[in-house]
Each structure stands twice: as structure tokens, then as C-alpha cells.
Amino acid sequence: MPELPEVETIRRIIEPQLAGQTILHVTINNPQIVAYPEAEAFEKLLTGQMVKGISRRGKFLTVHFESGDRMTLHLRMTGQLLVTPSDYPVEKHTHLVAELSGGRQIRYVDVRRFGRFWYLKACEPDIVTGREQLGLEPLDDALTADYLKIRLGGRRKAIKEMLHDQSIVAGIGNIYSDEVLFAAGIYPGTKCDALSDADWQCLAIKISTIILWGIETNQTTPEEYLAGKGKEYRNTPVLRVYGRAGRPCTTCGQTIEKATIGGRTSCYCPNCQRNPL
DNA sequence: CTAGCTTCCTGATAGC
DNA sequence: TGCTATCAGGAAGCTA
Structure with a gap:
């Protein structure tokens, strides 16, 4: 996808x-x-x-x-x-x-x-x-902790679900929401109204850095893309959590877990991304 | 506003 | 081998 x-x-x-x-x-x-x-x-x-x-x-x-x-x-x-x-x-x-x-x-x-x-x-x-x-582009300078907090701070939905809302930030799907939340150390099921200022700050930074990293590591050539390799994700080997359930976390070694959040499969590290509940 | 469910589609995979 | 059931998922649309 x-x-x-x-x-x-x-x-x-x-x-x-x-x-x-x-x-x-x-x-x-x-x-x-x-x-x-x-x-x-x-x-x-x-x-x-x-x-x-x-x-x-x-x-x-x-x-x-x-x-x-x-x-x-x-x-x-x-x-x-x-x-x-x-x-x-x-x-x-x-x-x-x-x-x-x-x-x-x-x-x-x-x-x-x-x-x-x-x-x-x-x-x-x-x-x-x-x-x-459509909401802000992930690489837009206007995508700040304040913007996220104002748009999402009062919501009771899981942050993972809200990252998929294209009217807030445009372009994030199931792969990159998992990657962004792992990079930010936030459990994907955390309700927006439970996130701290530090969390919003971290999210704002990680959304742009992870998306940029995704673009930069996605070095598909026109030949590879035409050969059908465009449908496999060139950067799959470098993803940290998405599709890695049951395998060790690249940071701490704990087993990556899988859960359904907002109707979507989510992968996360139970140690690096603590469930606040 | 919310949660939760359904729809659109096909192919891969699991279970029998 | 061949069948059926389940799942995957972006986004819209629906109900309550």
C-alpha cells in the first residue's frame, strides 16, 4: 500500500x-x-x-x-x-x-x-x-507540536487512528503510523487526550523525520519499479516495527507485538512503547 | 463529536 | 487435491 x-x-x-x-x-x-x-x-x-x-x-x-x-x-x-x-x-x-x-x-x-x-x-x-x-504535508514547517495538540489534543481516539486522518496530516498510512509511533516511543493505542506536551513535540519531529527517511531509503530505480518491484516495499528491510511482529526490537531486543487498534493491525515494541493504562 | 461497522476487491494463506 | 473461511487494507459512508 x-x-x-x-x-x-x-x-x-x-x-x-x-x-x-x-x-x-x-x-x-x-x-x-x-x-x-x-x-x-x-x-x-x-x-x-x-x-x-x-x-x-x-x-x-x-x-x-x-x-x-x-x-x-x-x-x-x-x-x-x-x-x-x-x-x-x-x-x-x-x-x-x-x-x-x-x-x-x-x-x-x-x-x-x-x-x-x-x-x-x-x-x-x-x-x-x-x-x-487535506491536512498539512508531513514536511511542512507548519506541522508543529502546537498544531497537533490543537487539532488532536482533546480527542479521545487512539493516536494511531488519528495519524491516519488525512485532514490532519496528509500521507500517513498503516506502515508509517507504526514507524512514527515507534520512533516517538508512544504506544499506538494511547488516547490523544492522554498525550503530554513532550509527546506532541516528539511526534511533530518524528512525523517529518520518519517520512523523510522513508523517501530517502526508498531508492527504487525506474527499471525495478517497472519490473513490478514497486509493489513490494523497497524499504521493508529497514522498517523497525511494521510487519515485524514476533521478531526482536532493533533497539531493546524485546519481541515486537501485534494488536488491532482502530480496526488496523499495529505492530509495536511493548518495552519502547509503553501502554500508559 | 464518538465508536463501530460495512463496502469496495482479489490473492494469499490457513484449516479441514 | 480441492474446498471454504479468513485476512489484508485507504477511505468513504452509514448507524446509533
Whole structure:
């Protein structure tokens, strides 16, 4: 499941391959991946557009065109945005193919079909669900202990759940919430209203450092990404807690535990992240 | 505002 | 071997 660091990696890989390219023809094999407008209108609008660049906001990618129009997409759990040679083998679950002027193709592959595309004309405001209410980027200087405390301090929900709320901080999912909380030494089930000023301070710092670390360690090459390695997490070997239940903590050696918090599997070190209850 | 549940999907895996 | 059940998860939508 791509989270901010993986989405940013994809952006960096894809952007240089798309910039300056014109979309000659679009085929949508599965209309449900198009959230707005209708799939047929989407195909027509996309055809003939020249790519200017790609930006990222939270886990959303936006392809900007010379016309001022833009196409936003969210990969959700299993989406893959690929730029391939036109004769590259077509994977199962390929839902969109766009022919490019340079002879290559953009392909969208998504096993679970949860990913979504939106096409917005230059004159249209952002209507992408959730996008207009996205919270701060993890690397934004405005993401401070005060910001977190004001937005979350009074909440009785577990901090792990609130880190997934895209309207507070954009881009964190199940992997990085576990990693951030481990780095901050906070038990994932801790209720927000039980966190101290020192905890908020620590969280603000760790959110940015862990996300930055995620981007920097995610050194996937375009070749590896195309070969399908983009769906495995290149940085899995360096994760400290996520997916490591039953194995020793890299800091203290205690066994990493697994618990369901807010309906999500959470991994944590019972020694480094004490449950305050 | 809260907790808790369901929906969307397929593939991997566990149990029989 | 082949069947069924369970689980994984981002985000929205629903109920109470």
C-alpha cells in the first residue's frame, strides 16, 4: 500500500518520462476506476493533452497539462502507475492504457480496483473527494507540536487512528503510523487526550523525520519499479516495527507485538512503547 | 463529536 | 487435491 514516501518515489520516477509527452489515445478497460467525469468523457478529455509535470499532495498524484487541465489519481492499496514500452507484456488487471507521442504507454494496473482517477478542466475547482480537506504535508514547517495538540489534543481516539486522518496530516498510512509511533516511543493505542506536551513535540519531529527517511531509503530505480518491484516495499528491510511482529526490537531486543487498534493491525515494541493504562 | 461497522476487491494463506 | 473461511487494507459512508 503506497503511502507518501512510495507515492513520492513514483512521482520522481514517472515525471521525467511523461514531461513533454502528448497523450494520443486512451483506453479504459474498467470504467469504475474513473471517479469524475464519466469514463467516456474522461477518455476524450485526456486525449490530445500534453504533460507539463506531476505533483504530489498527500497520497494523491496530479498530472498537470499544458492546457491547464489536470488529472488527479489515488493508488489506494494496490494501484500501480507505469510507463512502459508499447510492446511490454500487459499485466492482468490493467484498467487504463494511454498511448504517448514518444511511443511508450502509461498504464494503470490495480488488482483490487480501489484506485481512482479524476479529470478536472482548468476552469474546474478541486472536487476530488478528500483532497480539498487535506491536512498539512508531513514536511511542512507548519506541522508543529502546537498544531497537533490543537487539532488532536482533546480527542479521545487512539493516536494511531488519528495519524491516519488525512485532514490532519496528509500521507500517513498503516506502515508509517507504526514507524512514527515507534520512533516517538508512544504506544499506538494511547488516547490523544492522554498525550503530554513532550509527546506532541516528539511526534511533530518524528512525523517529518520518519517520512523523510522513508523517501530517502526508498531508492527504487525506474527499471525495478517497472519490473513490478514497486509493489513490494523497497524499504521493508529497514522498517523497525511494521510487519515485524514476533521478531526482536532493533533497539531493546524485546519481541515486537501485534494488536488491532482502530480496526488496523499495529505492530509495536511493548518495552519502547509503553501502554500508559 | 464518538465508536463501530460495512463496502469496495482479489490473492494469499490457513484449516479441514 | 480441492474446498471454504479468513485476512489484508485507504477511505468513504452509514448507524446509533
